[in-house]
Amino acid sequence: DQSELRQKFPSFLAACDDADIDPAKSWVPIRPGPHYMIGGVQAGLDGSTDVEGLLAIGEVSSTGLHGANRLASNSLLEGLVCGELAGRLAAERGEFEGKAPRIIFERPMRSTRRIDVPDMTASVKGAMWRYMGVERDERGMLEFKRQLTGWSRMAAEQERRFPSEWQLENMLEVALAMTESALVRVESRGVHFRRDFPDHDEKLAQSHTVMGDGAAARLV
Structure with a gap:
């Protein structure tokens, strides 16, 4: 039923329309795609890292929670548990009065050839x-x-x-x-x-x- 499909999957149907595909009458070509990063900045469950003042939370972090393949909805668990722990740690460190480490970078020389x-x-x-x-x-x-x-x-x-x-x-x-x-x-x-x-x-x-x-x- 096209009307039910459009109601439940509007973005999917819009993409099919752009490709001139009617999913009610023909197969829809698909391919695997990246969905979730299970690696990242090495961090504890509370988001702590070995860089002073830096917390790594969520998909950017690597806590070991997901192992070699994230289970369905484990990212929700990560958000609920690690998010709360990281929030508490951030609140505790919010009164930090020391100076943040200075970031030093070199500005590239102006190039005469711009990359595309x-x-x-x-x-x-x-x-x-x-x-x-x-x-x-x-x-x-x-x-x-x-x-x-x-x-x-x-x-x-x-x-x-x-x-x-x-x-x-x-x-x-x-x-x-x-x-x-x-x-x-x-x-x-x-x-x-x-x-x-x-x-x-x-x-x-x-x-x-x-x-x-x-x-x-x-x-x-």
């Missing part, structure tokens, strides 16, 4: 899907790492004036961190599936992949 930010962003997304999608292997990830290194060098040389330029640089940094982390985990587990290592390695069952500023990814 939308084009590079689309390229990163496409390559991320191709080499770091549902299935990945060492050969593809090494090629992607090579591409990311080149793109990152180009992006770093540009003077960043718009949010999209900062977003691209952040995207490149996260993509590289994910790729390096996937390379060191030579097994398949949860949402991480390697064609060249399709089985679990029980010696790695309790291992977490971590990396820091300037430090290579490693299993701990």
Whole structure:
């Protein structure tokens, strides 16, 4: 019933209309898509990190709550439990009168050649899907790492004036961190599936992949 579909799934029907597809009469093409980040800034259940004054909460954090694959609605549990704990900790630290650590950054030299930010962003997304999608292997990830290194060098040389330029640089940094982390985990587990290592390695069952500023990814 089209009327019932439009009432319950208006956004879905609008997308079908744009693609000239009638879901009542034909199949709708689908593909997997990223849904939830289960890694991130290493943090305690209360959001605490080893950086003074910094709390990492929600999808940006890695508390270990989700393991290798988030269970349905576990993000709600994370929000209810970790959110309350983090809120209490933030309230306790709200009276902190010390000086926040100073952030020092170098302003890139003005480049005579501007990069095409939308084009590079689309390229990163496409390559991320191709080499770091549902299935990945060492050969593809090494090629992607090579591409990311080149793109990152180009992006770093540009003077960043718009949010999209900062977003691209952040995207490149996260993509590289994910790729390096996937390379060191030579097994398949949860949402991480390697064609060249399709089985679990029980010696790695309790291992977490971590990396820091300037430090290579490693299993701990």
